[in-house]
Amino acid sequence: MRPLNAQIRLDNLRHNYQTLKNIHGNKLLAVVKANAYGHGAVRCAHALADMADGFAVASIEEAVELRENGIENPILLLEGVFEAKEYALVDQYRLWPAVCSQWQLEALLHHEWQAPVKVWLKMDSGMHRAGFFPHNYAAAYTALKQNPNVAEIVKFSHFACADDPESGMTEIQLEAFDLGCEGLEGEESLANSAAMLRFPEARRDWGRAGIALYGASPLGGSDERLKPVMRLSTRVFGERVLQPHSPVGYGAVFYTQKSTRVGLIACGYADGYPRHAPTGTPVAVGTHRSRLIGRISMDMMTIELDVSQEGIGDEVELWGDTVNINEVAAAAGTIAYELLCNVKRAKFTYYE
Ligand SMILES: *Cc1c(COP(=O)(O)O)cnc(C)c1O
Numbered sequence: 001m002r003p004l005n006a007q008i009r010l011d012n013l014r015h016n017y018q019t020l021k022n023i024h025g026n027k028l029l030a031v032v033k034a035n036a037y038g039h040g041a042v043r044c045a046h047a048l049a050d051m052a053d054g055f056a057v058a059s060i061e062e063a064v065e066l067r068e069n070g071i072e073n074p075i076l077l078l079e080g081v082f083e084a085k086e087y088a089l090v091d092q093y094r095l096w097p098a099v100c101s102q103w104q105l106e107a108l109l110h111h112e113w114q115a116p117v118k119v120w121l122k123m124d125s126g127m128h129r130a131g132f133f134p135h136n137y138a139a140a141y142t143a144l145k146q147n148p149n150v151a152e153i154v155k156f157s158h159f160a161c162a163d164d165p166e167s168g169m170t171e172i173q174l175e176a177f178d179l180g181c182e183g184l185e186g187e188e189s190l191a192n193s194a195a196m197l198r199f200p201e202a203r204r205d206w207g208r209a210g211i212a213l214y215g216a217s218p219l220g221g222s223d224e225r226l227k228p229v230m231r232l233s234t235r236v237f238g239e240r241v242l243q244p245h246s247p248v249g250y251g252a253v254f255y256t257q258k259s260t261r262v263g264l265i266a267c268g269y270a271d272g273y274p275r276h277a278p279t280g281t282p283v284a285v286g287t288h289r290s291r292l293i294g295r296i297s298m299d300m301m302t303i304e305l306d307v308s309q310e311g312i313g314d315e316v317e318l319w320g321d322t323v324n325i326n327e328v329a330a331a332a333g334t335i336a337y338e339l340l341c342n343v344k345r346a347k348f349t350y351y352e
Helices: 012-023 033-037 041-048 060-068 083-093 101-111 134-145 169-180 193-198 325-332 335-341
Strands: 005-009 027-032 054-059 075-077 095-098 115-124 150-156 206-209 230-242 261-265 283-284 288-293 300-304 315-319 349-352
Touching: 012 027, 012 193, 012 206, 012 325, 027 041, 033 041, 033 335, 041 054, 041 300, 054 060, 054 095, 060 075, 060 083, 060 261, 083 095, 095 101, 101 134, 115 134, 134 150, 134 169, 169 325, 193 206, 283 325, 325 335
Parallel strands: 005 349, 027 054, 027 206, 054 075, 075 095, 095 115, 115 150
Antiparallel strands: 005 230, 230 261, 230 315, 261 300, 283 288, 283 315, 288 300
16 A cells, blocks of 8 residues: 555644634634645544534535534634525524625525524725725624624634734734724634734634644744644655766756665655655654655655665655644745645544
């Protein structure tokens, strides 16, 4: 069997949820959209079911999958519905729809609800992607408030630059949000992972934790308080010693400088490993940190081996405990979110 393994440590997931909940200090949604950032939404939701104040997903399909697998916690649709007729399922499965645009608002008001619905009304406080402008927000809020089917309204927004210490955007968005909400009662939610770590004033009633829940620091580097949930590993299944000045792999973009033992490992871009990871991107053979060399192939890549002991059958960690996923992301010019979401063809094993 091909030795590419994604170990999913659900105990670490629970640890991270509790840690983030303590930091946030109020209610916390566990964001399990996109198959829980590649970790497996149903398994992750079950692991958190007895502790999570609720879950958040990106679509009705993701929400229904959780419900049909026995998840009873509140579930927020972060982007609301994509078609008016989905409100029937929102109603049936007792979901919380976000309302981010006028057509979603009108369709919600026209729907014949069986049970009152809790609505998350989104403000565009400056990211300019979704939500009502601050100057239109009170009108949308009032229209919902006057509808007897609307049980509750949570006011919410999303930050564009919460992970960027250089940016002043978050302060500006906070001010716009508070101004747009003036006089409107009810719960509020602003903070994703980065915002809840960096901006105490953004914590409000509900946090929405995604990336940090999976143990990747949203601020780059590592965060001692968080434990990586996924460990992606494979094995060496080929080895050779190359003379100095030998090219390795597609495009012959890497040449050995000295006599080099090269290991061939079973992981490539078809598994979701980023093809743009350059020579030098860290890997770990056992607990010994090494580096990949040459281009990533579809199913394989080449790494430098220790001259003495390492070889066929040795386990290689792509990311997890010895190699922080943010190091790989930085080397490849992407973010940990994308790496995690892309993992495929690996054997997933879950640890309680
Ligand atoms: C995905 C998402 C989150 C979670 O963001 P992280 O940076 O992963 O914590 C929070 N809020 C909204 C609206 C989202 O779409």
